[in-house]
Structures are given as C-alpha cells and as structure tokens.
Amino acid sequence: MRALIVSGGALPAAPVTVPDPEPGPGQALVEIHHASVNPSELRHIGHFPDGAVLGYDSAGVVLRAAEDGTGPAAGARVVAFAAGAWAERAAFPTDALAVVPDGVHLADAAALPMAGLAALRSLRATGPLLGRRVLVTGASGATGRLAVQLARRAGAHVIAQVRDPARAGDLGAETVTDLDGVEPVDAVIELLGGPYLVAAWRLLRPGGNLQSVGWAAGEPAVFVPNSTFVLGEARTISSFGDAAAPAADLAYLVELVARGELSAGVGGRWSWERPGEMAAAIRDGKVRGKAIIDMDPTRTDDPANNQL
Template sequence: MRALVVGPGAEGRFAEVPEPAPGPGQALVEVRHASVNFSDLRHIGRLPEGTVLGYDAAGVVLRAAEDGTGPREGARVAAFGAGAWAERAAFDTGSMAVVPEGVDLVRAAALPMAGLTALRSLRAAGPGPGSRVLVTGASGAVGRLAVQLAGRAGAHVIASVSRPERAARLAAGLGAPERAARPAAGLAAPADIVVGLDGVEPVDVAIETVGGPALVAAWALLKPGGNLQSVGWACGQPAVFPPNSTFSLGPARSLNSFGDVTAPADDLAHLLALVAAGELSVDIGLNSSWEDLEDVKAAQLGGSLTGKIVLTVGRTL
C-alpha cells in the first residue's frame, strides 16, 4: 500500500510499505483523511528514515479488533496514533472513536491531537467556573479548541494571538453558524481576544502553546496558586526568565509540561460529540490531496495559513 514516509533527506515522500498487521486490540482502518499537526513536517528529521508520517486520521473500519473491543467493521472513525498518513493503518481501539452522524471525516481527522491536547491540558490545569484562563497561540489548532473548551467550562477566557488579522479571523470563527444556531446550548462564553500579552490582567491558568517570550510573559501573569501548562513551543525561540521571576510569596505557582496521549478514545468521542452538537467548531484552513504534500508544506510554513490542514488520502485519479 502507499504511505507518506520520511525520505532519505528528511523530506516526506511516497513509498510502497507493507500492509499493517493489527494486533489483537487494534482495528484496521481505511484512512480517508489525515491531518497535519505542527510538528509532522517541521520536525520530520527527528524520525528515522522510512517512518510512516502522521498521527491523526479519519476513515472506515475495514477489520474490527480481534479482541472484540472498539468499533465494528464499516464504522466511520477518528483515530490517533503513529502512521496515520497511509492508505490503511492499524490503530489501538483505545485510541479511536466512532464519528457521529453529521460530522464529516475531514473535521473528524482534524480533531484528535489538537483536541485531545486542548481538552487534557485544561483538565490538568483544572480551572473552575469564573477562573481567568489565558490561551496563547489562540488562533492555532490547539489554542482555538482550548479557547472554546475553557469557555464551555465557564472560564473567562483571554485568547492571545500574534497579529490583528489573526484576532479578526478568530473572532469571526468563534461566531460560527453552529454557535448562532444554538444560542442556549452551553456554548463557549465570549473570549477576550488580545494581540500580544501587554496589559493582560493576572490569570489563574495559562494554556501556553507558543513558548519563548510568550512563555515568560504568561508565567509573569500567573496569580499565586496559578498553573501554566506548557503545551508547545511554536515560536522556536528560547525563553529567558528575568532574575527572580520564578520567586513569589504566597501559594505556589506551577508550570507543568504537557504530553498526555494515553488511551484517548473516550475523550475523542466526547470531542466529536461536541462537534456534532454544534458546541465545538474546528477551523479547516486547507483541505488538500495528499499528492500535494509539497504545496501543503509550503502553505504551513508560509505563515499566512490558519486552521487545520487536512489531507485527502488515496489515489485521486
């Protein structure tokens, strides 16, 4: 079968690879769409040559798991796991969920890594109703979902973006039709969308996806007892903390790394249900054939694209 793999020059390229051999707790999935996460192409050189790329997929179960767990044959599923950019992939049934009616497989494919990260980093930080939650990189895939989920939990959300045009798109997107159509359905509370972090009042929780100076600034905004989830480092710059900036009197502030991807099936099902109910919107910035990987990479690195990139998998002719 065909798959996109790490090539000899750390580029993504097509290869014929062996059919997956699912273990007892794995289902075989025909991948219809796969999404591109922040690191898939940027950090491709960290993976051994020949590794099948990608982590997020949506498709149809070709063969249910032997141990009887997970979705039945023919079910439409979203899945999280290494090796997603292939015509077929074996996924742990503990890492997949049935896609509800009304949710297309493009949006389903966009959800696993970003959605699970947003949901679980918020859960780890544990903001209560009325807590002030800062989300940096709020126009990004993780950030945009975290803004909505924090709002649903009753937090006062401060959504930080880098540029005014990002703020406009985020504001427009969060007023998406599915929200307007369901005004009373526990929708995200309005977020304060801010460009940069100057002038932001102290917060209880920070979901920090940008790293570098944004991490330093977000840390400085934490109230005593507050928690910062260091989710990502999209800017690639070092973080330079001023002397004594980690010292403060009173209840301790904490900074946690985030990387919890274990057994995501239930959380993935929850996220898909929110999308189906119109309570969570996924921004698709580009939906392209996987044949166009070079164009996709250029679009991602070009800096003007926002929203998830989703690849349509399979021969297009």
C-alpha cells in the same frame, strides 16, 4: 498500500507503495480517508527513521474489527490518534479510536486528535474553570482555537493572545496582542514559549497553573533572577505531553462537533499526491487552522469531499 513515509530524512514528493499493515492483538484495520498535519510532525521528520509512515491524526472506516472483540465494529466511521496516519490503511490500537457520530465529516474529525486532546487535557489539568480567567497564547493556531472554545464552554473568561487580530478572525473571546496590561489570570494554556512563557508566568495569580504545551515562537525563555520566587500560595508551571489512551476524550470531542458546540477548525485541504504544496502553505503561514490531507479526493461517501 500507499503511504507518505520519511524519505532521506524529509517529506516524500508523493505517496509510495509499502507493505500492508497486519493488525496485532487489540488492533483494528482502518481505511484512512483523511489525515491532518501538526506543525511538530513537519518539524521533526528528520528524527524518524527512513521508511516510517508519517502522521498521528486520521479518520476513516474500520475494515476489520480487532480480533479480541475490543473497539468499533467493521464499517464504523472512526477518528484515530496513533502513529502511521498518512497512509491508505493502518492497524490502530482500539484504545486510540472513537466512533464518529453521523453528520460529522470525517475531514473535521481528522482535524481534532492532537490539537484537541492537547487543548482538552491541558485545560482539565489546570483545575476547575467555571468563573476563572484563562489565558491562551497562540490562540490563532489549531490548538489555541480549540482551547479557547473549550475553556469558554467550561465557563471561563478567556483572554486569547494572537499576533494579528485581523488574520485570527473572531475567536469569541477577549483578544490581545501584547500580554503587558492583561489583568492577572488563574490559568494559562501556553503554546508559544520564549518571551510569551515568561510574560504569561508574570500574570499568573497565586495558586494558578501554567500548562507549557508548545513552543511555536521558537525562542529561548529568559526568567530574570528571583522571578520564580513568590511568597504565598504556589504558582506552578507544568509540562504537557499526555497522549495516553485517547479514545474517551476523542469521543467527547467529536460529540461536541456533532452537537455544533465545537468547530474543528479545518483551515485547508490538500490531495496527498503533492504533500510538498501543503507543507509549503503551512510553512509560509497560509493555513489558518488545521491542514487536512485527503487520501482520495474523488471519494463520494464522505460529504466533506463535496467541498472539493
């Protein structure tokens, strides 16, 4: 099969031929139609050994069900959150797969895993959201857009911080560029780090929780002395990295898309034959939302390909 693998510590110029995957116990063989790109995957390519198949987010069709009887049957359309996504085929653990409802494009499903799981699980970790004020920093990005939608759906008043409101478009939430002047909040989904983390911490009410999910601004955070000392009910900052057993939450996310209650946020699509063009578009800030890799742009069994 062909795959996009780490080559000389970098993104390869094109897919190369690698051995076919052999499913182990509890793994299904999946034909991948679309994958998506997370900023960290491009940033950290050099951390993976040469030859490693890139990518974590994908959607496709089960070619062979797991021999132990777990997971979707052969022929099922599935979304996956597991390593080895940027390939024609992969052997994925069945607890990393969810069936994609009819009517949801596989390209939309492929946009969801890492960003959607981070948005959903970090919001859930902050506690009940009904009637709460929730701040999402970096709300114009893939994870932020999903977090804004999910928090609103859960009954929160959402404050969406973005750099450029015109470029961000209508997020369906109160939108701010600067955190100064924002009224106190009960919870924060913090995607930028650095000064944004410090400013968001200052806005947190007693008892509130800040989920430190990302560090997209790439700057250090400087807390002035005593700024984490607060009398009364504790405010907390939590790290976030919960990627365990994603099947049930993936199923929930694609179900919301099927019901028209969540926009997956595809920001652009590229054939996987020229990954450098896609990486350059992401690096130059030209992609608003999720970048999708199409393994076979001529495939007609997925209606999403009709957009090409």
